[in-house]
Each structure stands twice: as C-alpha cells, then as structure tokens.
Amino acid sequence: MELVEKGWRVPLTNKVMVDEERFFSIVEQMRVSVPREIQQAQELQRARDQFIARAQEEAKQILLQANEDAASQLDQYGLRERAERQAQRIIDQAWQEAEHVRAGADEYAASQLKELGRSAADLLSTVRNGLALLDQRRAEYSADNGQGPDDYAEADPDAGAEGYAEDEAYPTEDDAYVDPDEYADEGG
Numbered sequence: 001m002e003l004v005e006k007g008w009r010v011p012l013t014n015k016v017m018v019d020e021e022r023f024f025s026i027v028e029q030m031r032v033s034v035p036r037e038i039q040q041a042q043e044l045q046r047a048r049d050q051f052i053a054r055a056q057e058e059a060k061q062i063l064l065q066a067n068e069d070a071a072s073q074l075d076q077y078g079l080r081e082r083a084e085r086q087a088q089r090i091i092d093q094a095w096q097e098a099e100h101v102r103a104g105a106d107e108y109a110a111s112q113l114k115e116l117g118r119s120a121a122d123l124l125s126t127v128r129n130g131l132a133l134l135d136q137r138r139a140e141y142s143a144d145n146g147q148g149p150d151d152y153a154e155a156d157p158d159a160g161a162e163g164y165a166e167d168e169a170y171p172t173e174d175d176a177y178v179d180p181d182e183y184a185d186e187g188g
Helices: 020-077 080-145 149-155 180-184
Strands: none
Touching (some): 020 080
C-alpha cells in the first residue's frame, strides 16, 4: 500500500505510477521470506514429530515401570488386581498426555501452514498486480510511441520489466490456489 500511496497519479485517470526499483525490491523481499517460512514450517513439523516420539517413549517407560512395580507387588503382597488397575491408569494417563501434546502440535502446525498459505496468496496477488502494471505500462508506451507490441523490446530495451518475455505465462489459480474464505473463518 505504501508503494501505491507514494506513487505518482496519472492526471485524468485512476492510475498510479510507482517506483520500479522499489517495486522490484519488495517483490525480492517477498521471494526471500517465503522460503524462510517454508523452512520454519518444516522445522515445526520435525519438532512436533520429535515431541510425539519422546512422549511415546515416556509412555513406554511408564508402562515398563508399572509392569515391574506390579510384578514386585504381586510377589510381595499378592495384589494383582490393584497393580493391574494402577498400571491401566498410568497407561491411560500417558496416552491422554500424548494425545493432548499431539493435538496441540497439530493445531500449531496448522495455524503456521495457514499463515504461510496467506503469505503465498499475498505474494501471488502482488506478482499478478505487478505483471498487470507492467503490461499496462507497456501498452501505454506502445500507444504513445506508435509501436506495435513486437517493436517494444527492440525500440527501447530499458523500458518495461527486466527479463519479461511476451510468451511467459502468468501464474493462474491452478498454480497456487488458496481459498481466502478459508482464512476468513479462522478469525485472523
């Protein structure tokens, strides 16, 4: 928004010209930040998996300890039934804790991935807007200079987007579709 607000208004139109270097700088920053967010999501997934594995290992250790305690009590006091109930309570508690940890980790991972999806959708929108602006600038330049679309690059190689080719396809909804309504229901 700041880029558009600081742009120059084209008289008698609702169009704004923006600083090309600033625009490409913002696009480059976005391109760098998205891989960082993907890496963070992968690290989060690894941490979640390690945490779940640790909780399961603790549950196994609790179960082994309960079995040893039960066997000892059986040998000493013949309290088999009491030992089995205690062991089952310990197992149930361990599974509940593991499930709670798993649910919390899943919820956090989902929220991070949704945020990443929003960022990707914003980036895609920015790229589309930038490409549309470049097409518009290109068409206006061609119209002002009386050149056809094929003459554009040859007449002024410094005008327009750097590295832009006519046959390059714009990203489509199929390339990176994110349903914005899906995030609107999440409350933020």
